[in-house]
Amino acid sequence: MATIRDVAKRAGVSVATVSRVLNQNGYVNEETEKRVRQAMKELNYKPSEVARALFKKTSKTVGLIVPDITNPFFPELVRAVEDVMNIYDYTVILCNSDEKVEKEREYIEVLKQKYVDGVILTTNQLTPDEVDEWDVPIVVLDRPFHERYPSVVADNYGGARLATRHLYEMGCRRIAHIQGPMHVVNAVERFRGYQDEMMELGIWEQRLVIQGNYQLKQAKEAVMAALTDHEIDGIFAGNDAMAVGALKAVQQCGLRVPDDIAIIGYDGIPLTEMTTPELSTVSQPIYEMGAIAARILIKQIEGKPLEKIHYQLPVQLMVRQSTSRREQT
Amino acid sequence: MATIRDVAKRAGVSVATVSRVLNQNGYVNEETEKRVRQAMKELNYKPSEVARALFKKTSKTVGLIVPDITNPFFPELVRAVEDVMNIYDYTVILCNSDEKVEKEREYIEVLKQKYVDGVILTTNQLTPDEVDEWDVPIVVLDRPFHERYPSVVADNYGGARLATRHLYEMGCRRIAHIQGPMHVVNAVERFRGYQDEMMELGIWEQRLVIQGNYQLKQAKEAVMAALTDHEIDGIFAGNDAMAVGALKAVQQCGLRVPDDIAIIGYDGIPLTEMTTPELSTVSQPIYEMGAIAARILIKQIEGKPLEKIHYQLPVQLMVRQSTSRREQT
DNA sequence: CTGAAAGCGCTAACAA
DNA sequence: TTGTTAGCGCTTTCAG
Numbered sequence: 279m280a281t282i283r284d285v286a287k288r289a290g291v292s293v294a295t296v297s298r299v300l301n302q303n304g305y306v307n308e309e310t311e312k313r314v315r316q317a318m319k320e321l322n323y324k325p326s327e328v329a330r331a332l333f334k335k336t337s338k339t340v341g342l343i344v345p346d347i348t349n350p351f352f353p354e355l356v357r358a359v360e361d362v363m364n365i366y367d368y369t370v371i372l373c374n375s376d377e378k379v380e381k382e383r384e385y386i387e388v389l390k391q392k393y394v395d396g397v398i399l400t401t402n403q404l405t406p407d408e409v410d411e412w413d414v415p416i417v418v419l420d421r422p423f424h425e426r427y428p429s430v431v432a433d434n435y436g437g438a439r440l441a442t443r444h445l446y447e448m449g450c451r452r453i454a455h456i457q458g459p460m461h462v463v464n465a466v467e468r469f470r471g472y473q474d475e476m477m478e479l480g481i482w483e484q485r486l487v488i489q490g491n492y493q494l495k496q497a498k499e500a501v502m503a504a505l506t507d508h509e510i511d512g513i514f515a516g517n518d519a520m521a522v523g524a525l526k527a528v529q530q531c532g533l534r535v536p537d538d539i540a541i542i543g544y545d546g547i548p549l550t551e552m553t554t555p556e557l558s559t560v561s562q563p564i565y566e567m568g569a570i571a572a573r574i575l576i577k578q579i580e581g582k583p584l585e586k587i588h589y590q591l592p593v594q595l596m597v598r599q600s601t602s603r604r605e606q607t
Numbered sequence: 608m609a610t611i612r613d614v615a616k617r618a619g620v621s622v623a624t625v626s627r628v629l630n631q632n633g634y635v636n637e638e639t640e641k642r643v644r645q646a647m648k649e650l651n652y653k654p655s656e657v658a659r660a661l662f663k664k665t666s667k668t669v670g671l672i673v674p675d676i677t678n679p680f681f682p683e684l685v686r687a688v689e690d691v692m693n694i695y696d697y698t699v700i701l702c703n704s705d706e707k708v709e710k711e712r713e714y715i716e717v718l719k720q721k722y723v724d725g726v727i728l729t730t731n732q733l734t735p736d737e738v739d740e741w742d743v744p745i746v747v748l749d750r751p752f753h754e755r756y757p758s759v760v761a762d763n764y765g766g767a768r769l770a771t772r773h774l775y776e777m778g779c780r781r782i783a784h785i786q787g788p789m790h791v792v793n794a795v796e797r798f799r800g801y802q803d804e805m806m807e808l809g810i811w812e813q814r815l816v817i818q819g820n821y822q823l824k825q826a827k828e829a830v831m832a833a834l835t836d837h838e839i840d841g842i843f844a845g846n847d848a849m850a851v852g853a854l855k856a857v858q859q860c861g862l863r864v865p866d867d868i869a870i871i872g873y874d875g876i877p878l879t880e881m882t883t884p885e886l887s888t889v890s891q892p893i894y895e896m897g898a899i900a901a902r903i904l905i906k907q908i909e910g911k912p913l914e915k916i917h918y919q920l921p922v923q924l925m926v927r928q929s930t931s932r933r934e935q936t
Numbered sequence: 937c938t939g940a941a942a943g944c945g946c947t948a949a950c951a952a
Numbered sequence: 953t954t955g956t957t958a959g960c961g962c963t964t965t966c967a968g
Binding site for chain 1: 608653654655656657658660661666668675676677679681682683685686689690696698699700701702703716717718719720721722823851854855858877878881882883
């Protein structure tokens with residue numbers, strides 16, 4: 279690997295001059311510049327980002343902490359972040375936290391040691407006070423966190439109401455909800471949306487609420503159990519994986535979807551179009567969320583003002599086969 | 608952020624001494640060591656990985672280049688790599704190449720500028736000669752590349768034979784194959800396995816081969832077209848996404864799976880258990896592949912000898928509903 | 937056993 | 953317009 283000294287020597291100039299053309303700052307003679315560029319090309323010179331980082335305390339690298347890339351909600355989010363970071367010449371370090379605060383903390387430590395310029399965070403358990411101490415630009419993604427941190431989330435509450443109302447309009451009256459884990463803010467908001475809508479419709483019943491943990495399997499079993507207890511004619515699942523679980527449970531019980539029980543999920547991951555019947559869902563603009571998060575992180579890093587600090591993106595009701603039946607009310 | 612100088616000052620020793628306890632090399636008095644550790648703790652000192660990297664030309668970071676994290680085959684692979692890298696205190700930079708050589712090249716350039724210690728690569732188009740020039744430890748993952756590079760792949764050829772044979776044993780005689788893109792080595796091997804098995808069974812017909820590109824949608828359309836042409840009683844799809852496409856096409860044509868047409872996929876991604884009927888598939892040990900790749904990369908980095916340079920892992924036939932019908936022959 | 941000093945590759949004053 | 957110098961935070965000889 280050629281260093282800046284090699285280039286300087288070859289071009290017959292000082293190291294400082296090379297640095298100047300590299301960073302396009304300071305004045306440099308056109309002729310000289312040409313020679314320098316020539317030398318850089320000949321030696322195939324690429325500046326060491328590490329040396330730069332040491333001096334500037336900035337590394338053109340950001341951290342991205344997600345619970346688990348294996349959860350089908352995240353790949354698209356990650357992809358979006360990577361895509362826009364890439365455009366701005368940032369590189370992204372991927373961290374899977376498994377929702378463990380401990381792991382989040384460890385990652386942050388490591389990331390700071392590497393002088394990352396910022397981090398995008400999907401978390402619940404961290405307290406704002408702790409994050410304050412980190413002293414790194416942060417953007418919070420997917421889950422509402424605290425006012426003073428820029429955030430990009432979708433309208434969970436509204437989406438949940440939308441889904442519930444949709445089932446109602448499809449003729450359902452005994453609409454169950456499979457909750458996500460209650461320590462995830464998202465899940466709570468979706469539950470609240472469901473609850474409020476049900477109350478407003480005058481069909482709220484506590485026992486229609488089914489505990490879930492965002493996992494297919496557990497949801498399937500829970501629905502299985504619920505089905506024997508009392509008749510249900512619609513299910514609003516807190517996420518798509520659980521909706522698939524519900525679908526399987528219902529089918530396994532010999533009931534038909536949507537005729538006996540209509541099902542709607544939440545998130546809008548590609549999976550929902552792969553089942554039979556295809557699943558209705560509340561689709562979040564996943565890619566856009568990631569992309570916006572990346573952009574505002576960059577703005578923060580570059581010290582540019584954010585015209586807006588909290589983004590709440592609209593969700594969209596995707597009506598598919600799993601809720602298409604009876605007449606609308 | 609406290610620096611090593613701060614620690615040295617506080618402990619009343621030289622910077623060199625602190626460095627010695629940090630790296631556990633050289634001799635250092637027990638008493639002194641205690642004082643130094645104390646000081647480190649008090650100041651919450653964490654060494655700058657960047658400064659270290661500059662000196663050592665090694666950054667405790669590796670690159671991971673995959674085509675597209677959004678492709679459901681990769682999240683688990685990525686997760687595995689991240690997990691084991693994490694254990695050994697490495698950090699991973701995720702790169703999506705979209706199968707574009709250009710992007711791969713760019714990423715490598717950037718990664719080298721950051722002094723990554725190695726990279727794990729999923730690629731087709733690069734030539735070994737080019738990779739030679741990179742001068743970075745490499746491990747090739749998921750797709751056979753070139754002898755002189757350590758690799759971790761699954762037995763594509765064998766798996767394809769297995770799948771084909773399985774359909775045959777389930778009574779299928781007109782077994783179609785939806786190919787993956789022929790510029791992906793994987794897909795070619797699977798095709799060859801299918802072809803050889805079909806020939807051996809004496810039921811090979813060129814027109815049973817359907818062009819696919821690993822995408823659900825395209826596969827669905829292609830199968831749709833193929834179904835009208837000639838009767839088919841079994842489909843071996845080059846990957847799981849295409850198997851879902853086939854499933855949808857078949858169902859949409861009013862045919863039953865597996866009774867009219869049996870379908871088997873390839874890869875063993877979670878998706879296959881979410882469809883109805885659940886899809887038979889040839890399951891690759893995805894997590895293990897990623898984990899092994901990570902481990903041998905680390906060995907290479909640390910200059911340890913590899914007891915084995917090429918890993919070909921066995922695949923497993925997962926028989927599920929989509930191929931469970933008639934009697935075995 | 938410990939300290940002083942040089943240097944990893946780059947940037948940013950400060951002079952010239 | 954350019955060169956000289958110091959230094960980012962760490963590690964490693966080389967003396968002591």
